[in-house]
Amino acid sequence: MMVCEYKPGLEGIPAAQSSISYVDGQKGILEYRGIRIEELAAKSTFLETAYLLIWGELPSKEELKAFEEEVRLHRRIKYRIRDMMKSFPESGHPMDALQASAAALGLFYSLRDLHNPAYIRDSVVRLIATIPTMVAAFQLMRKGNDPVKPRDDLDYSANFLYMLNEKEPDALAAKIFDICLILHVEHTMNASTFSARVTASTLTDPYAVVASAVGTLGGPLHGGANEEVIQMLEEIGSVENVRPYVEERLQNKQKLMGFGHRVYKVKDPRAIILQELAEQLFDKFGGDKYYDIAQEMERVVEEKLGHKGIYPNVDFYSGLVYRKMGIPTDLFTPIFAIARVAGWLAHWKEQLAENRIFRPTQVYNGKHEVPYTPLEQR
Ligand SMILES: CC(=O)SCCNC(=O)CCNC(=O)[C@H](O)C(C)(C)COP(=O)(O)OP(=O)(O)OC[C@H]1O[C@@H](n2cnc3c(N)ncnc32)[C@H](O)[C@@H]1OP(=O)(O)O
Numbered sequence: 301m302m303v304c305e306y307k308p309g310l311e312g313i314p315a316a317q318s319s320i321s322y323v324d325g326q327k328g329i330l331e332y333r334g335i336r337i338e339e340l341a342a343k344s345t346f347l348e349t350a351y352l353l354i355w356g357e358l359p360s361k362e363e364l365k366a367f368e369e370e371v372r373l374h375r376r377i378k379y380r381i382r383d384m385m386k387s388f389p390e391s392g393h394p395m396d397a398l399q400a401s402a403a404a405l406g407l408f409y410s411l412r413d414l415h416n417p418a419y420i421r422d423s424v425v426r427l428i429a430t431i432p433t434m435v436a437a438f439q440l441m442r443k444g445n446d447p448v449k450p451r452d453d454l455d456y457s458a459n460f461l462y463m464l465n466e467k468e469p470d471a472l473a474a475k476i477f478d479i480c481l482i483l484h485v486e487h488t489m490n491a492s493t494f495s496a497r498v499t500a501s502t503l504t505d506p507y508a509v510v511a512s513a514v515g516t517l518g519g520p521l522h523g524g525a526n527e528e529v530i531q532m533l534e535e536i537g538s539v540e541n542v543r544p545y546v547e548e549r550l551q552n553k554q555k556l557m558g559f560g561h562r563v564y565k566v567k568d569p570r571a572i573i574l575q576e577l578a579e580q581l582f583d584k585f586g587g588d589k590y591y592d593i594a595q596e597m598e599r600v601v602e603e604k605l606g607h608k609g610i611y612p613n614v615d616f617y618s619g620l621v622y623r624k625m626g627i628p629t630d631l632f633t634p635i636f637a638i639a640r641v642a643g644w645l646a647h648w649k650e651q652l653a654e655n656r657i658f659r660p661t662q663v664y665n666g667k668h669e670v671p672y673t674p675l676e677q678r
Pocket residue numbers: 309490520521522523525554555556557558559560561562563608610613614615
């Protein structure tokens with residue numbers, strides 16, 4: 301067997317062959333099934349892009365209509381899931397509530413028919429349809445309200461915003477939210493997708509696959525950074541404080557949230573679009589002082605760390621978009637998960653098509669032949 305050099309964080313090690321998405325980190329290019337995200341953000345919808353990723357081709361009109369209809373029909377969550385969620389502590393993080401609820405969904409669909417295309421499709425539809433309902437239901441229940449039932453006359457993103465805020469969203473906000481989902485749906489072998497593929501490789505059910513990926517996405521080095529960015533901008537508080545804040549963090553060897561990426565060495569192409577979306581919202585609904593702080597921070601960080609290829613990533617501007625929509629900060633990462641579930645499921649399907657269980661090796665650096673010391677001698 302060939303012995304490879306150990307690479308912390310598996311940097312540069314391919315973990316799969318995949319035709320789902322592609323990143324050029326030097327040029328700042330991201331493609332889904334070969335189509336640039338700029339084009340999808342301008343012309344597609346989240347459900348159409350999800351279909352593209354999962355089934356490999358853009359759907360025909362009829363295929364898209366059928367997929368949208370199936371998703372619409374599966375939006376409601378079971379009473380027993382709702383009751384279980386009601387018993388979660390209100391102070392708990394919504395990502396934990398989502399992870400537990402996604403796993404609990406598997407209790408209702410325990411048959412694992414992984415070779416049956418109908419099972420794959422049903423699971424995909426059910427997860428994409430119900431995850432937004434779970435996120436909105438937890439949000440309302442932790443405030444002491446009853447969850448709102450999905451509205452069949454609203455499309456995917458408008459319905460989520462309606463379930464969250466108990467009122468029909470502004471059309472521009474709903475459109476921008478849908479574009480945000482497109483921008484977050486997929487990103488090659490990131491940590492949560494790797495986690496999804498490892499779980500999938502054991503041939504467990506898709507609910508376990510999604511639950512493990514949700515758990516991985518929540519960490520502050522990954523999807524959880526979008527929440528931390530807003531907390532950081534709030535802590536900075538003013539444009540004048542940006543430079544001393546950045547300098548102090550760097551001096552203390554602390555990370556600046558929303559900056560840096562394993563693959564991108566230029567500004568993340570998603571951050572460029574998210575920044576434009578934030579500006580569209582500010583034009584319509586008024587500005588946000590945290591945007592001025594964020595822009596100053598981008599300038600200072602580029603000056604200090606640009607030579608290392610550290611620029612804003614997807615998590616830097618997304619929170620400002622969601623904030624302007626009135627979404628609470630701790631829902632930013634669950635919203636990331638609402639989008640990314642389609643990417644995880646595309647990888648689940650791809651993994652199953654040519655599965656081999658993930659079982660890497662390790663470089664053992666412990667002891668050998670250690671004698672057992674009896675308890676009374678320790
Ligand atoms: C959806 C997503 O997951 S996007 C990423 C979201 N995460 C964040 O925004 C958290 C902040 N960023 C980071 O922690 C990192 O840039 C990561 C996790 C995204 C990538 O990590 P890695 O590829 O392992 O890079 P690593 O942490 O080894 O950093 C490499 C160098 O850049 C520096 N660096 C990387 N990111 C940052 C940052 N955000 N702030 C300050 N310095 C940074 C490191 O200190 C290190 O410097 P050194 O070589 O002088 O020691």
